[in-house]
Amino acid sequence: MTPAILSDPQKRQDSLRSTTVRQWKNRLFVYFCTVVAGASVLILLVLLGAIFAQGMHFLDWDFLTSPASMKPTETGVATGLVGTLLVCGVCAICTLPLGVATAIFLEEYQPRSPFFRNLRSFIQLNITNLAGVPSVVYGILGLTAFVNLFGLAGSLDQPAFEVGATHYYQFLNEEPRIVRIPVASSAQDSPELETGMLAYTGSGRRVRLNVIAADANWPDDPKLAARTLRIGETGGLQTETSWYHFRLPFGRSVLAIGLTLMLVVLPILITASQEALRSVPFSLREGAFGLGATRWQTIRNVTLPAAIPGIMTGSIIAMSRAIGEAAPIVIISGVTSQTVMAHSLMSDSPVLPLQIFYWSGQAIQEFHDVAASGIIVLLGVLLLFNAAAVILRQKLQKPLS
Amino acid sequence: MAYEVPLRKAEYQPAILRARQARRWRETGVLTGLVGAAAFSVLTTVAIIGILFAQSVHFFRMPEVTVSEFFFTAKWPVLIGSDDNYGIWPLICGSLLVTLIAMAVALPLGLVTAIYLSEYAPRKLRSVLKPTLEVLAGIPTVVYGFFALTFITPMILQKIDPSFNGFNAASAGIAVGILCLPIVTSLTEDALQSVPRSLREGAYGLGGTKLDVSVRVVLPAALSGLISATLLAFARAMGETMIVALAAGQLPQVTFDPRDQIETMTGFMVRAAKGDIEHTGAAYYSLYAVAGTLFIITFALTVLGQLIRRRFREEYR
Numbered sequence: 001m002t003p004a005i006l007s008d009p010q011k012r013q014d015s016l017r018s019t020t021v022r023q024w025k026n027r028l029f030v031y032f033c034t035v036v037a038g039a040s041v042l043i044l045l046v047l048l049g050a051i052f053a054q055g056m057h058f059l060d061w062d063f064l065t066s067p068a069s070m071k072p073t074e075t076g077v078a079t080g081l082v083g084t085l086l087v088c089g090v091c092a093i094c095t096l097p098l099g100v101a102t103a104i105f106l107e108e109y110q111p112r113s114p115f116f117r118n119l120r121s122f123i124q125l126n127i128t129n130l131a132g133v134p135s136v137v138y139g140i141l142g143l144t145a146f147v148n149l150f151g152l153a154g155s156l157d158q159p160a161f162e163v164g165a166t167h168y169y170q171f172l173n174e175e176p177r178i179v180r181i182p183v184a185s186s187a188q189d190s191p192e193l194e195t196g197m198l199a200y201t202g203s204g205r206r207v208r209l210n211v212i213a214a215d216a217n218w219p220d221d222p223k224l225a226a227r228t229l230r231i232g233e234t235g236g237l238q239t240e241t242s243w244y245h246f247r248l249p250f251g252r253s254v255l256a257i258g259l260t261l262m263l264v265v266l267p268i269l270i271t272a273s274q275e276a277l278r279s280v281p282f283s284l285r286e287g288a289f290g291l292g293a294t295r296w297q298t299i300r301n302v303t304l305p306a307a308i309p310g311i312m313t314g315s316i317i318a319m320s321r322a323i324g325e326a327a328p329i330v331i332i333s334g335v336t337s338q339t340v341m342a343h344s345l346m347s348d349s350p351v352l353p354l355q356i357f358y359w360s361g362q363a364i365q366e367f368h369d370v371a372a373s374g375i376i377v378l379l380g381v382l383l384l385f386n387a388a389a390v391i392l393r394q395k396l397q398k399p400l401s
Numbered sequence: 402m403a404y405e406v407p408l409r410k411a412e413y414q415p416a417i418l419r420a421r422q423a424r425r426w427r428e429t430g431v432l433t434g435l436v437g438a439a440a441f442s443v444l445t446t447v448a449i450i451g452i453l454f455a456q457s458v459h460f461f462r463m464p465e466v467t468v469s470e471f472f473f474t475a476k477w478p479v480l481i482g483s484d485d486n487y488g489i490w491p492l493i494c495g496s497l498l499v500t501l502i503a504m505a506v507a508l509p510l511g512l513v514t515a516i517y518l519s520e521y522a523p524r525k526l527r528s529v530l531k532p533t534l535e536v537l538a539g540i541p542t543v544v545y546g547f548f549a550l551t552f553i554t555p556m557i558l559q560k561i562d563p564s565f566n567g568f569n570a571a572s573a574g575i576a577v578g579i580l581c582l583p584i585v586t587s588l589t590e591d592a593l594q595s596v597p598r599s600l601r602e603g604a605y606g607l608g609g610t611k612l613d614v615s616v617r618v619v620l621p622a623a624l625s626g627l628i629s630a631t632l633l634a635f636a637r638a639m640g641e642t643m644i645v646a647l648a649a650g651q652l653p654q655v656t657f658d659p660r661d662q663i664e665t666m667t668g669f670m671v672r673a674a675k676g677d678i679e680h681t682g683a684a685y686y687s688l689y690a691v692a693g694t695l696f697i698i699t700f701a702l703t704v705l706g707q708l709i710r711r712r713f714r715e716e717y718r
Contacts, residue, residue: 019608022610022612022613023610025610025612026610026611026612026613029611029612030521030611032513033513033514033516033517033521034517034526036509036510036513036514036517037513037514037517037518037522037526037530039510039514040510040514040530040533040534040537040582040583040586041529041530041533043537043579043582044533044536044537046552047540047544047545047548047552047579050548050551050552050556051544051547051548054551097438098438098441101434101435101437101438101439102435102438102439102441102442104435105432105435105436105438105439106439109432109435119436122443123439123440123442123443125707126442126443126446127442128703128707129446129700129703129704129707130442130445130446132633132636132637132699132700132702132703133449133640133696133699133700134639134640134641134642134667134695134696134699135640135642136640136642136667136670136671136692136695137449137453137640137692137695137696138449139670139674140452140453140670140688140689140692141445141448141449141452143674144452144456145448145452263445266441266442266445267442270442294424294427294428295428296427296428296431296432317539320539321539323541324539324540324541324542324543324544325541326541326542326543326642326643327542327642327643327646327667327671330642330643330646330671330674330675331670331671331674332674334674334675334676353541353543353643356543356544356547357543357546357643357646357647360543360546360547360550360551360647361647368547368551371547372547372551375543375544375547378541378544379540379544382539382541386539
């Protein structure tokens with residue numbers, strides 16, 4: 001088939017004349033391209049500039065070290081930073097072995113049997129698809145699987161298993177002084193008061209409770225008064241937890257958030273590790289095989305050490321993704337308990353992106369400035385991570401071939 | 402020749418054979434462990450699908466919900482827990498509107514940037530542009546949400562046209578577009594790069610300018626790669642959460658006016674989770690139904706993108 005441009009003499013003439021036009025178009029296009037491509041740099045500059053301009057004056061040592069508060073002038077990022085680091089630690093500990101093992105299976109075992117070959121390509125396809133699942137859906141998964149453990153292991157109010165927590169009911173008597181009565185579980189109602197019950201005073205002293213009738217006279221002896229309550233009073237449940245606090249189900253805890261983030265970043269880490277393993281030249285493996293090493297010996301002593309820099313960079317990128325992720329965490333923890341400082345894996349602590357989300361959503365203008373400061377801190381943490389990745393890559397990477 | 406009593410197997414088997422046996426066991430053990438780790442990701446998929454399906458069934462069994470209402474009416478409760486219809490369309494329309502605006506920003510910008518990076522850019526500029534895009538890709542989405550809410554809306558959109566709502570689809574869409582820009586650029590650039598040099602050289606040989614070569618030869622040759630990149634970016638924009646939760650608003654309605662406040666599927670999920678709703682009742686289970694819808698849409702887009710991409714890869718092997 002002859003193109004129209006050759007068969008029609010008029011069109012051919014036009015085409016020749018248009019050569020200069022085409023040259024001009026080409027030159028214009030280069031300018032156009034440069035401007036458009038420069039737009040991304042411009043957007044980045046505007047974004048960072050706007051945020052820095054808004055958040056810089058709030059950012060000081062106090063902001064970094066004070067816990068979150070309801071007042072914009074007093075609030076800080078300390079709770080969020082601790083929460084973020086804890087969550088990130090849980091996420092790293094769980095993701096790294098799983099991700100690297102999966103990548104090794106996918107890259108190093110090129111199976112001959114059809115069953116394993118199908119399994120391998122199925123898993124590969126599955127991971128590619130998982131990478132496209134919106135992170136908010138992982139939040140839903142985490143809410144069901146980790147926060148509630150599918151409803152299999154008790155409920156949030158009545159955990160099936162719990163260590164490291166003491167529950168008690170706190171009463172105020174007429175002095176007013178605090179009297180605490182320990183109870184077995186958080187599901188228990190306010191206990192019936194009886195004389196002789198075990199109780200603790202506000203200072204933590206172990207005492208026997210003295211119960212008097214509702215209309216009886218208040219005792220004069222201050223020691224007795226301190227452990228006296230009127231009958232029929234109700235207290236409020238309080239729970240004290242130690243650093244090894246653990247319960248099933250996990251609830252809206254640091255552990256549940258970390259595990260959910262593991263699901264989010266696992267596909268990223270697997271893909272990155274696969275690429276690192278793929279870039280190890282085959283001659284190294286063949287050398288090891290030639291010396292009689294088995295597959296696992298080759299992986300452990302040759303392939304994996306050679307791929308470590310790439311895997312580390314990949315994991316740091318995955319972790320920085322986890323640090324910045326907020327959508328699944330909102331689903332898991334709501335926007336409650338913004339002021340709690342995490343002290344165990346079971347604390348429902350805020351994380352930095354969630355605090356930023358919370359501050360950004362406030363109507364008061366000062367909170368927006370606080371959010372901008374929080375963003376600067378978050379970007380600072382990310383920058384530290386990325387710098388670590390670059391340094392690691394440069395320190396560890398040796399020419400392989 | 403004296404008659405020799407044959408040794409039992411255990412006696413003549415040299416140590417090396419036993420070592421080999423042990424090694425074989427270890428290999429099998431390691432492989433089992435690795436397969437187990439790899440199976441975890443399959444388990445994740447199964448769990449996602451299972452949970453979304455089971456809880457959605459629960460949702461549709463609720464007395465106040467009907468299947469036809471969910472799929473065919475366009476009214477979503479503005480207040481969580483109210484007696485309104487659960488009809489998914491306002492949320493889907495909101496997601497679509499934001500995604501379309503995002504694509505209108507990301508596709509032209511990304512495409513031109515990719516052509517520039519792949520065909521034109523001098524090395525120096527490339528070494529500035531690529532890291533910039535990587536930084537853009539690494540910024541947490543909540544930051545983009547904040548940027549949309551406190552900069553794009555008041556400083557740009559409302560200066561241009563004061564009728565923009567404080568929450569609006571346009572600012573969220575623009576921010577999501579900026580977020581998708583690096584994805585579009587890098588995927589498109591990969592597609593352009595994998596077009597063989599011979600095609601370009603042929604076109605130059607016929608007297609084409611660089612523009613002719615890029616637009617009439619390389620782009621069509623990379624078309625399936627471009628489509629797959631678009632689909633992936635589309636899926637990513639549909640699932641984007643924090644930007645729309647902050648900047649798009651919380652009013653589920655069917656509108657295509659970008660100045661209005663809307664609500665997306667993901668935005669609703671955040672609002673519902675934030676409200677600390679009870680773990681029973683239609684409002685809570687609607688979370689799963691919406692997540693299921695979102696999952697099906699994005700999953701379909703991802704799979705379609707992969708199919709197109711795979712076809713494309715086979716062409717130039």
